[in-house]
Amino acid sequence: MLLAYDDDGPGPVVVLLHGFPLNRTMWKAQQARIGSLYRVISPDLRGHGHTAAPYGIYTIDEMADDVLDLLNALQLKEPVVLGGLSMGGYIALSLIARHPERVRALMLMDTRAGADSTEAALARQELAKQVEATRSVEHVVTTMLPKLFSETTRSLHPDRIEPVRRMMEHTPARTVAGALRGMAARPDRTNDLARIHVPTLVLVGEDDTITPPNEARAMAQAIPGAQLEIIPHAGHLAPLENPSASNEAILRFLSSLA
Numbered sequence: 406m407l408l409a410y411d412d413d414g415p416g417p418v419v420v421l422l423h424g425f426p427l428n429r430t431m432w433k434a435q436q437a438r439i440g441s442l443y444r445v446i447s448p449d450l451r452g453h454g455h456t457a458a459p460y461g462i463y464t465i466d467e468m469a470d471d472v473l474d475l476l477n478a479l480q481l482k483e484p485v486v487l488g489g490l491s492m493g494g495y496i497a498l499s500l501i502a503r504h505p506e507r508v509r510a511l512m513l514m515d516t517r518a519g520a521d522s523t524e525a526a527l528a529r530q531e532l533a534k535q536v537e538a539t540r541s542v543e544h545v546v547t548t549m550l551p552k553l554f555s556e557t558t559r560s561l562h563p564d565r566i567e568p569v570r571r572m573m574e575h576t577p578a579r580t581v582a583g584a585l586r587g588m589a590a591r592p593d594r595t596n597d598l599a600r601i602h603v604p605t606l607v608l609v610g611e612d613d614t615i616t617p618p619n620e621a622r623a624m625a626q627a628i629p630g631a632q633l634e635i636i637p638h639a640g641h642l643a644p645l646e647n648p649s650a651s652n653e654a655i656l657r658f659l660s661s662l663a
Contacts, residue, residue: 406471407478409455410448414440417509418485419659421447422472422493424515424642425584426545426576427569428454431490434648439655443486448475450496452580454572463583465492465591469499476507486659488512488606490644491616492584498594501601510604510662512655515641517616518624520593529589533582542581546573555612555640565646598627605631606658610639610646632658 411429413436421432429447436445451468452458476485487508489497494516501508521529536542550570551559558565605628609621618635625633634654639646644655 406451406457406459406474408448408450408471408475410446410475411436412444412446412479414442414444416443417659417662418481418483419443419445420472420476420485420487421445422487422489422496423447423450423453424491424493425588426453426542426581427572428576430454430568430572431642431645435644435652435655438648438652439659442656443659446475446479446485448472450493452583453576458577458580459583460579461583462590463580463587465495465499465587466503468587469496469503472496472500473504473507484509486510486512486662488514488655489516490514491516491641492588495588495591495594498597499591501603502594502597505601505603508603510606510658511601512606512608512658513621513624514608515610515613515616515621515643517620518594518598518627520591521589526589529585533585533589536578536582536585540578542573542576542578545581546570549573552615553641555610555638555646557612557638558640558646561638562646569642569645595627598624599629601628601631604658604662606634606655607631608634608636608643608651608654610641610643611635611637612640613643615641634658 607625644651
């Protein structure tokens with residue numbers, strides 16, 4: 406599938422994969438700051454943003470293959486720095502597990518390696534059915550949006566919430582249903598962590614209640630030599646909620662690769 410994408414900046418390639426059900430504009434602050442030093446490529450994943458939205462299940466491996474197709478279309482033969490947030494992290498883990506030669510370094514942000522529990526998977530399936538039945542993402546937006554942000558963001562930076570709401574509202578219902586089913590069925594990548602042998606940054610918001618810091622810490626400990634960065638005053642969307650601290654953590658990591 407041909408993905409819509411932004412591609413800006415000089416230097417080594419950094420690919421950033423957004424979360425669910427967002428789009429590439431969530432990386433606006435990273436595109437500006439990190440893109441001044443690196444070539445930042447941020448695609449709209451299958452069905453999101455300006456990328457076509459087919460019907461069916463959006464498996465994590467399939468979405469990872471879409472990203473690989475984009476790298477091939479851009480004739481990027483050298484391995485890239487690959488970063489993903491939440492669902493984007495699942496996709497990054499799929500890609501490095503199946504195509505490790507394409508990844509120079511890894512950034513896992515507000516995400517987890519484990520599969521859904523039975524209860525969580527069933528909840529995603531039921532939500533997908535509801536979205537299809539109503540042909541609306543309204544229920545997903547109203548229930549999910551408050552869980553994404555820290556209290557600091559809600560209190561001091563409410564302007565950072567509205568763009569996320571708009572991203573979610575503009576994501577087609579078939580995309581939301583397809584991605585929910587794909588995430589519910591994703592494999593457990595926990596045992597793959599020890600086989601990651603590229604420099605890895607695990608980044609998490611200190612107030613992330615969806616994939617909390619203790620999970621991020623365990624993931625970092627399982628990956629040989631991984632670095633852990635806990636971003637203050639941020640929840641599940643740390644790079645968007647606290648872009649200054651997130652960008653500095655990412656730049657420190659990227660500079661260490663040289």
